Amino acid sequence: MAQNDTVRIEFRSIRLGIDGFGLIRSAVTPGLSTIEFNGELDMTKYILAVDLGRFSQEIDSLPRYNYDITGNYFRIGLDANFIPKDRDGSIIAFGVRYGRAGFDDRIDYDYSDSDLGTFSGMTAFNNDASASWLEAHVGMKARVYKGIWLGYRASYKFGLNIKSSEFEPFIIPGYGPGETNTDSDTTWGFNYYILIGLGKN
Amino acid sequence: MRTLCLVIFCILGVSCLDQPPCLDSQNNRIEISFKSIDDNTDKTITVDSVYVSNPLFIVEKNIDIAGTEIPLYPDMNEVLIIIESASLQDSIKLQYEARPKLYSRECDVEMIFNEFSLEYTTADSIRLNLELIPPQIEIVF
Numbered sequence: 001m002a003q004n005d006t007v008r009i010e011f012r013s014i015r016l017g018i019d020g021f022g023l024i025r026s027a028v029t030p031g032l033s034t035i036e037f038n039g040e041l042d043m044t045k046y047i048l049a050v051d052l053g054r055f056s057q058e059i060d061s062l063p064r065y066n067y068d069i070t071g072n073y074f075r076i077g078l079d080a081n082f083i084p085k086d087r088d089g090s091i092i093a094f095g096v097r098y099g100r101a102g103f104d105d106r107i108d109y110d111y112s113d114s115d116l117g118t119f120s121g122m123t124a125f126n127n128d129a130s131a132s133w134l135e136a137h138v139g140m141k142a143r144v145y146k147g148i149w150l151g152y153r154a155s156y157k158f159g160l161n162i163k164s165s166e167f168e169p170f171i172i173p174g175y176g177p178g179e180t181n182t183d184s185d186t187t188w189g190f191n192y193y194i195l196i197g198l199g200k201n
Numbered sequence: 202m203r204t205l206c207l208v209i210f211c212i213l214g215v216s217c218l219d220q221p222p223c224l225d226s227q228n229n230r231i232e233i234s235f236k237s238i239d240d241n242t243d244k245t246i247t248v249d250s251v252y253v254s255n256p257l258f259i260v261e262k263n264i265d266i267a268g269t270e271i272p273l274y275p276d277m278n279e280v281l282i283i284i285e286s287a288s289l290q291d292s293i294k295l296q297y298e299a300r301p302k303l304y305s306r307e308c309d310v311e312m313i314f315n316e317f318s319l320e321y322t323t324a325d326s327i328r329l330n331l332e333l334i335p336p337q338i339e340i341v342f
Contacts, residue, residue, distance in 0.1 A: 065310045067303060107301055109310040113229065115272040116258060122276065122310075124301050167300045 012042040012089075015149060017195030022053070031058040036174075038193055040079075047079040047093060055103075055173035063110060071103020073174030075135065090142045097135040097155070101173040105129065129164040131172045133157055141195065149195040158186040228314050228334045229275075231295070233282070234268030236341045238326065243267040244342075246286050254281040270335070275299045275312045279320065289342060293327070294320040 019036035026033050036053035056070040079095030106125035112118045139153025157175055162168065169178045176187045233251075235244040244267060251261040251269055261269050271282055282293045298316040317331035328339040 059306050061306060065303065067306075107303065107310065109301055111275050111301070111310060111312055113272055113275070115260075116274060119275055122301065168302060170303045170306075 009043050009045050012044050013147075013197040015040040015042060015195040015197045017149070017151075017193045019051075019053070019191050019193045021152075021190060021192040029057075031060060033057070034173075036191070036193075038191075038195065040195065042081075042091075042197075044084045045081055047081060047091070047095070049075075049077055049079055049095065049097070051075040051097070051174075053174050055101075055171075057171060059170075065107055065109035067105070067107045067170055069103055069105035069169065069171050069173070071101050071105075071129075071173035073099060073101035073103075075099040075174065077135070079139070088143050090140070091149075091151070092138075092140050093153075094138050095136070095153075097137070098132070099135060099157075099174050100130070100132045101175065102128065102130050103169070103173050105169050105171070107167065107170070124166040126164040126166055126169060129162070129169060131160060131162045131169075131175060133161070133172075133175050134159040135189070139191075143197075147197040149197060150193075151195060152190065152192045155189040155191070156186065157189055160186075228336075229273055229312055230270040230335045231273065231280070231282075231317075232268060232270055232335050232337045233284075233293075234337070234339050235266075235289075236328075236339045238341050241341070246288055248284060248286040248289075250283075250285050252283055254283060273297065273299065273312075273314050275301075284340070289340070291322065291324040291340065293322040293324065293338065295331075296320050 017038040019038065022034040022036050034053065034055040036051055039050045041048040051074060053073050055073065059067040075097040077095055077097035079093035082092045082094070083090065104125070104127050106123065108123050110118055110120045111122055135155045135157045137153045137155035139151060141149045141151030144150045160172065160175060162172070162178065172178050176189055235246055236242065237244045245265050247265050248261055249263060250259060252259045253271060258272065260271055271280065273280060278298060279294060279296045284291050296318050297314050300313045301310045302313045303310050317336050319329060324340050326341040328341060330337040
């Protein structure tokens with residue numbers, strides 16, 4: 001192999017970003033507020049990545065139910081860059097993440113039984129609930145202008161493990177739907193983010 | 202590469218995820234059936250009453266039945282079932298957990314009843330299949 005074909009693992013840049021998908025969802029979804037920051041240490045062939053997020057949502061479907069959740073989460077993992085020599089500095093990557101969330105949630109609801117009647121004012125809540133999961137994803141990032149990247153990733157999320165006390169949460173911050181509202185224990189997620197690079201770029 | 206990235210970015214942007222359909226968990230009842238001790242076939246008896254105690258709910262009264270379904274209170278964690286007939290005078294007390302479950306934001310909240318266990322019974326012979334949905338109790342006599 002010629003020497004100029006080799007790609008060494010070396011520091012290329014640090015990128016800091018924000019998840020634009022979450023910002024858009026927050027803007028258009030009543031009761032939802034979510035923000036996620038992304039940090040990346042680009043070592044050319046490999047990228048060490050950390051995501052930090054905060055999530056809160058109130059789903060008001062009264063008189064049937066009102067669901068309220070607030071929590072924080074993080075993901076940490078590594079990406080492998082398939083095109084480390086791209087002259088634009090663009091990236092196609094496969095990566096894995098470990099995610100963990102801590103949250104409180106509460107549901108107020110009415111329950112009706114055909115024989116026993118309607119039970120009004122029922123409440124259940126989870127204090128200090130937590131969840132962990134794994135993600136495998138593919139993603140692309142393109143440098144659109146100088147030190148600014150636009151990117152996305154599609155994540156397959158699995159291995160969800162929830163610790164809750166009174167009921168199974170409907171939403172897991174950073175993960176998506178709780179396992180109670182899907183037919184499987186896996187889900188998909190999308191992130192669109194804008195990153196600003198610091199360093200050699 | 203930059204163009205490809207932006208095209209896929211836009212395609213994914215218009216995609217969406219479907220909400221799962223509302224589900225009826227079908228587990229908010231306990232099934233009770235009467236079985237013949239001779240051949241394990243269904244046995245029809247005339248019951249004076251089948252009821253749940255505390256709070257009282259009369260499930261069946263003055264009727265010929267081979268079995269019935271007992272509704273479960275969502276705000277309790279135990280049920281006392283009392284069966285009164287000329288041939289049978291039994292009570293069965295079960296413990297359980299009741300948890301709300303929201304399948305989809307378009308659905309009503311459902312209750313999930315599980316972790317059933319027998320606390321006591323006065324029946325001489327009883328078969329429990331509490332892991333089934335719905336849980337099943339067979340009274341053999």
